[in-house]
Amino acid sequence: MRRAPARIERFPAPETDGPCDAGYLVRPPRRPDAAASGVERPCTACAAEAPRVTTTVTPFPTNLIPSSASRAGDDPIFALNAEAQRRAKAGESIVNATLGALMEDDGTLAVMPSVIDAFQRVPLKKAASYAPIAGDVEFLRAVIADLYEQGPLAEQSVAVATPGGTGALHHAVMNFLEPGQALLTTSFFWGPYQTIAQETRRAVETFEMFDAKGRFHVAAFEEALVRLVKKQGRALVFLNSPCHNPTGYSLDESEWTAVAEVVRRAAELGPVTFLIDLAYARFGSRASQGWAKHVARMVDPALVLVAWSASKSFAQYGSRVGALVATHPDRAERERIANALAFSCRGTWSNCNHLGLLAIASLIAEPAQRAKADSERARLIALLDERVSAFNREATAAKLAYPRYEGGFFVSVFTPDAETTARSMRDDGVFVVPLKGAVRIALCSTPARDVPRLVAALAKGVAAARAKS
Ligand SMILES: Cc1ncc(COP(=O)(O)O)c(C=O)c1O
Numbered sequence: 408m409r410r411a412p413a414r415i416e417r418f419p420a421p422e423t424d425g426p427c428d429a430g431y432l433v434r435p436p437r438r439p440d441a442a443a444s445g446v447e448r449p450c451t452a453c454a455a456e457a458p459r460v461t462t463t464v465t466p467f468p469t470n471l472i473p474s475s476a477s478r479a480g481d482d483p484i485f486a487l488n489a490e491a492q493r494r495a496k497a498g499e500s501i502v503n504a505t506l507g508a509l510m511e512d513d514g515t516l517a518v519m520p521s522v523i524d525a526f527q528r529v530p531l532k533k534a535a536s537y538a539p540i541a542g543d544v545e546f547l548r549a550v551i552a553d554l555y556e557q558g559p560l561a562e563q564s565v566a567v568a569t570p571g572g573t574g575a576l577h578h579a580v581m582n583f584l585e586p587g588q589a590l591l592t593t594s595f596f597w598g599p600y601q602t603i604a605q606e607t608r609r610a611v612e613t614f615e616m617f618d619a620k621g622r623f624h625v626a627a628f629e630e631a632l633v634r635l636v637k638k639q640g641r642a643l644v645f646l647n648s649p650c651h652n653p654t655g656y657s658l659d660e661s662e663w664t665a666v667a668e669v670v671r672r673a674a675e676l677g678p679v680t681f682l683i684d685l686a687y688a689r690f691g692s693r694a695s696q697g698w699a700k701h702v703a704r705m706v707d708p709a710l711v712l713v714a715w716s717a718s719k720s721f722a723q724y725g726s727r728v729g730a731l732v733a734t735h736p737d738r739a740e741r742e743r744i745a746n747a748l749a750f751s752c753r754g755t756w757s758n759c760n761h762l763g764l765l766a767i768a769s770l771i772a773e774p775a776q777r778a779k780a781d782s783e784r785a786r787l788i789a790l791l792d793e794r795v796s797a798f799n800r801e802a803t804a805a806k807l808a809y810p811r812y813e814g815g816f817f818v819s820v821f822t823p824d825a826e827t828t829a830r831s832m833r834d835d836g837v838f839v840v841p842l843k844g845a846v847r848i849a850l851c852s853t854p855a856r857d858v859p860r861l862v863a864a865l866a867k868g869v870a871a872a873r874a875k876s
Contacts, residue, residue: 540752654819
């Protein structure tokens, strides 16, 4: 295989030996797609004298595999936030309702002093040591008790530590779906569900989240779940409630009852794994906290998972403390699940942040610390609830269309053209996140005093979208 010479140069002695059919040793291209850049070297026999022939080297466009070569880099929400901050720095009055972290009214991050104390109490050498692969037993016990206290569900649960709820979602996708299969979630959903699915070579399918009355669309859920179990031979559902991101919706008692029935029926057709994403649950209304009793009705025949996270409930977004909890009545199955999840920990991040695990475990398990954390969280919940009330008051008066909203970091307002609505709002200095069919408003980062301006901009933005469509 000879190539036409493009340039003739003198070369030093070759690195590889062996005669070639025409006086040259031809090295195979280093990559199969790199035929044009093969390098020819003189064979030993004529190395000293022979001119070396090279072809023009075509640079490799990328070393990434094709599926990674065109990934979007920055999360679009972070890009919007960056623009809001830039304009605010330049002196403009800006309402930035994009980012999902709870902010004080003065714009600083809301934190819990008891949590910071707990971090400072962890012995430094202990914090510096590796955490067990699956997480410290004290932490895992504390998380399970946080969900199910000491009852039968707690006895039927196993858990592994994960870096935030995100890690829990990852492990669920890796272990309860085959490559190529799809998880099922609501039509409005947190974008990283898609990222995690794509990263793990799985997919996302959705069902219409709301029915004509604006309630959780139980019939659409059942239809999609049954179809998926039949098609895939198994199903994994992600349900983010209470305080769904991005809509703010929390299922009520009758919706949970209906969902549990759907899951029970579908699980007769094949293995159904039902994951409750509790990322924002602590900020939900009292009525929304009754989800646990419905778990009791779903476990057996279904497997119930909970993605637990300290990011919002302990205002510790950066510590990356979370867990995946699996509840099943059969001990052997629990053991298989615990082993599989621990294996996934080893195969991804190995061990979690030990400092975070130890500190959060003590905050849950030690009554005095827990009481202090609960009272500090109550202040944060009240701060958010004031914004939620202001939003409900103003948005109802402005006749905005949005789902039932009783608490939580976000709410979404429906619009026929989210990009137009968000652009119109940005022109007025108000930043929200455009979704398909709605814009997401992060009340967690919007002081109550800014809500009237936010709602006025929303009403104007929705009107602009209506006029265009
Ligand atoms: C719906 C939802 N689930 C899970 C998470 C996971 O958060 P973390 O990994 O910080 O615990 C988030 C974070 O924003 C979220 O919005």
